[in-house]
Amino acid sequence: MPMSAAADRTAVLALAAALVLGSAACDAAAPSEGPPSYTTLTIATSESSGMTAVLAAAFHTHHLDVVVEVRSNPRDVHDRELPGLLASDAAPDLVLLNSLGLAPPGSIRSLDDHARQYGWTRTYPASLLDQWRASDDGHQLGGGHLWAAPAGFSLVGAYYNKELASRLGITAAAGSRQLDAACTRAKAAGVLPIQLGNEQGHASLLFQSLTDSADGAARATDWVNGRTGTTLQQGGRHAAEALAEWAGRGCFPADANTVDLPGAAAAFGAGAGLYLVDGSWDAQPIDRAMHGKVGFLPFVGDNGRATGIGTSVAYAVPARARHPDAAAAFLDFLNSPEAAQIEFNAGFLPVAHADQVTTDPGSVMNDIARAWARVNEDDGLVNFFNNSTATMNTTLTEQTQRLLARQTSPTAFLTAVQEDWERAH
Template sequence: MNRHLSRHLAIAAAVVTVIAAAGCGGTPGSSPGSGGSTPTGAVQKSGFQKLGPVHLTIWSYDNQDPGLEPVLKELSANFEKQYPNVKITMVFKDFNSLVNVVPRALASGSGPDITEGNQGYQTDAQLVKAKLIVPLDRYIKAYGWDKWYSPSTWSMFRWTDDGTTFGKGPTWGVAQTGQNINVYVNTQKLKQLGYDPSNMPQTFDEFNSMLADMRSKLPKSEPVIEFGNNEGYGTIHMFGGIQAAFFSPQDERNWIQHVPGSTWDTPDNIKALEAYQAWAKNGYFNSDYNALKYDQSAAEFAKGKGVFWMGGDWDASIIKSGLGDNAAVINIPPGQSGTWAGVGGLSGPWHISSKTKYPDLAAAWLNYIIASPEAQKLMYEQQQIPSPSDAIAPPAGDPFLTQVTDAFRQVADDDGLMLYTDWASPTMYDTLASNFQDLLAGRISAQDMAKTVQDDWEKFDQTLQQ
């Protein structure tokens, strides 16, 4: 290489270095203005016509089968009619696409005015910590939302300002519907196997023996429980009812909210994991459960495969449209405590962006989509349960919907909504999903899993103490 060429190379290297250095911005996240402002003063509840042209962008992931999507669309159209100067753009994304993108979208300043988040450390804690959403306490007071939920239910929306303490501090979200993991029953098959839909097991032990009995009566190709766990959350949902038969719901909530001294690695919880492992070992599930997606398994059950399907009450309409009058709903019955409980809570939390120019208008929209009788009627039409405890009753003449509603109330009234286990740390979803798959395949023991999950919890707990 001659001298001139090396001079050229040096220039090239210098240019490249300058450009590359431009890509480095010092300490990441330190640029000003990543968070917006918190509104104060009296809440404006009406008269939004005077605002002039307003454009609200709203993000939601409630678009499955078809879920709340038609409800939200119709309510937003009504809202636009009431305030002709307001234009609403509803954006629907699938759950993962929304929660994995929304923090950065909000931080950019061109994100949604109103969005769903997700309770727990993975999403909501981040939004609170980065000051991307506003506390709703002034709206709760102004509109009287406080009577909607019990204190333990409200705790899923509460965070201290630094996003580290879950269940205490200001309230950052409200939710539209109640969520409970149901046991959907194909009553036609149930009767064929000699069971009476109106006289279902009332204890976990009875339920367990019924599953064993059904396994012995059904042909091998037919699962007792149709199951889809490709994504990994099917197991998290299903385990709740089993766990509740051994482990106290309050202990589970404390653990999720990182109350000091909480642990998953207890003899009772290990018993629950063993009981769950036994379901797989005894062959209650379809053999392809790890390859089948959650929604696909719901569709298979709706077509008549399996006696039971365990999944969210938000999937009630797909089951009903398939099985019609042969569909029924129960909860996994309780253990010795007698408390009806399972994984559940409320649907995705609605948040108001700290960067929106119209927080009060956003709150008025939230009030309308949750508290108004027309909203609640539309939710029932989609087989969804309105979350407020003072909601209107489900329409008469729909026994299935009444069962879905009763199943939610049975758990909610027993203070048995255990929340979602994966809220406990940002990595908990992955840890649970892969460990449950290993547990059910018999590749690890219940003790192994309890310990691994607790290790994940403790690793994250340490970062909260800093």
């Protein structure tokens, strides 16, 4: 995810339909003059692929009386400023939620009425919509009121370099035992086994993928949702021990804690690393760098069932929004066939109509689509551990960095993670 000190502010009209997904965000531009009478719908986001801007332009072509303005910030800035933004008299009409815990109680509207109005419970698979349900106090996730609506799902799995796998005689597979064996063979051949950037805590993707495949999606989901009495002591212990051992064996880059995820993805695209555990949001740059030479796999447990970390880019309507009905209409547009193709082009799995999207036969997005289908068939989708509490992202960043640097033990790592969880649940 690109990080910059200044916010990007993009005014999106029909003309913006020419935006190219994945391009750098544009500098601030004044909105063109709209119709004689029009509504300005404002969206605050940290989504960095350009998808939201293109969705906004497409929505405008169907609602010429609505001008959509997208304001984008890096995720850390967006999350930090979100409570103040929601409390402001100038609150936007839609805000991206990276976690339900980031929105103070009473600061966003329940979408229950809009869900009934538009029939979203028929459009969205229940398990995917439930990721954005919570009790009024926010302590119990996965049920209760609907607070946000999805705008394209992401899936985490293992990208692999097909040429390196062939040269090493490795049949690519994503599981603890397979990755351990690949580490041994790749190291012996002088090949970096697993590319990794952990400056912002993305080793948590590997930690969670190993945990989910060991414990199963149902148990991992209970922990994310705050179900009383759940812990990560079984699969989590195995995963933490694997990370510590692989770090000690040199299976990751020596400078992993000082490289961010985009940097690791770029290094992988340049041929450094047999595997990279990353999300579908990085599919486009990886595919451009390694077109036809990169694959993608879900993690599979010893029981043969696939699991995958995944959630959606999701938008909520602030309690202080000036145009809640126009905001709901935009959210409903997100599950149209037109939006599905835009979402897929940006590296996201569509909210609906996945059977109607098309892509280049050589694109890694085909592997990602197959992985998505298998994960859903095995009921294996798990929300990000980072979303289990408002502070878990910080905790996982700090603790995975210490684990890789051998400044903490797997036991102490798990204790710190569980203590954060218990403070919130």
